[in-house]
Amino acid sequence: MSSARLRLIVVPVTALTALTTFGTSAEAAQASALGAADPLKGHRFVYSKADGQYHVYDARRRHVAELTPGARTALVHGTKRTFREKTTTATVRTDAWVRKLRAPFTAAQIRKAAFRKELAGLIRSKSPDMLAIAMQYVVGAPAKKNAQGLRYAGDAHYGPMVGGKRQEGSDFNDYLGVSWRYFDNSVDRAEKAQYGSLDCSGFVRMVAGYRMGWPLENQQYTRQRLPRRAVEMERYAPGRAVIPNKGRKPASLAALQAGDLLFWDADKGDGKAVDHVGIFIGKDSKGFYRFISSRKTADGPTLGDVGGRSVLNRKGSLYSDTFRSAKRL
Known part of the structure; x- marks a missing residue:
């Protein structure tokens, strides 16, 4: 759930592996290759051992996406919506938008320009997602x-x-x-x-x-x-x-x-x-x-x-x- 995911950022550092986008010399070389056009510049990918996912944070430390190795599903956190139906008084209000990647996610994709462009597009997208469809x-x-x-x-x-x-x-x-x-x-x-x-x-x-x-x-x-x-x-x-x-x-x-x-x-x-x-x-x-x-x-x-x-x-x-x-x- 989105509220539980947001709490991940305060989990002790031993439980998380932070992949700060360009923190090493090798990553700096990748940054140079990507250039200023990198659509995810400043974003961080944080791996959580607790749920086996990579949690993506933008330059303002907002939790913007979750990626699961082996799955094409990209869960994007965006504008909150409320889902309702006539046959129940219960509603579901959520900031989750369920998108699809072109290929199953792997950690190796994080530094690839094509993947970063694709993920940036999914984060910005306003088209109907799985839930809306x-x-x-x-x-x-x-x-x-x-x-x-x-x-x-x-x-x-x-x-x-x-x-x-x-x-x-x-x-x-x-x-x-x-x-x-x-x-x-x-x-x-x-x-x-x-x-x-x-x-x-x-x-x-x-x-x-x-x-x-x-x-x-x-x-x-x-x-x-x-x-x-x-x-x-x-x-x-x-x-x-x-x-x-x-x-x-x-x-x-x-x-x-x-x-x-x-x-x-x-x-x-x-x-x-x-x-x-x-x-x-x-x-x-x-x-x-x-x-x-x-x-x-x-x-x-x-x-x-x-x-x-x-x-x-x-x-x-x-x-x-x-x-x-x-x-x-």
Whole structure:
């Protein structure tokens, strides 16, 4: 959480490794190579052993970003926003903006001019991030169309009614109503009945994949792309596991940050396998860890409390008790 991250700066120095951008002769040479055009001049990258991340501070010592080795997610601290939905009185107010790097982060990138330019752009960006994009599919969200008239956002259903129940299987391309060709030339044709619908993993693939650019796959299991199902995302999606699956509810949620993928074993009728996925938003106005996911009972993406509270730390709540793991893309 952002408030916890900000306290890192007062942790005893033995717990932190500070990478002051150009503090050695070798770094000075890098500075000379970068020249005065360095967009991150004066910024410091501080490694925290506590959470395994690099925390970025600008020249005025403001905490501006967090980077996780092995993940493409860049958490940027910017203007505070409030997320709300009609189905709950709770709101989430956060300064976290979830952005995507071109490649998984490594410490070696810190002194590279291309990376510094990219990160500076993400810190300055005002374009919709993962959280804002996710909210474009909740109940009442207005339709958005591209120049060709394709509706790419707007209030989404979970799936069509079949036999009195919401049908699973609505992927991002079903919502769009288009066929999708994958990297191996396999093709998934859109199901007409599922137009405008997103199941839980289809919602994540729409937000992180189609909209934000994480590459997608369909049962190829390359470990470099977002697969189709929740259980496959937990096992094969790229990134870094921040809470491993030990077959029970995690003892702590402290490792979570906005944008992390969350996984549940919510259906006791299908064994012990993961069967649901969502996106962590942050701590809400009532002190609960809140997420957004697409659910049958809510008929689509929601951060609200229809069909179970969208929180992780309320004992007795379905999605609190059945939460299992988290991954940072």
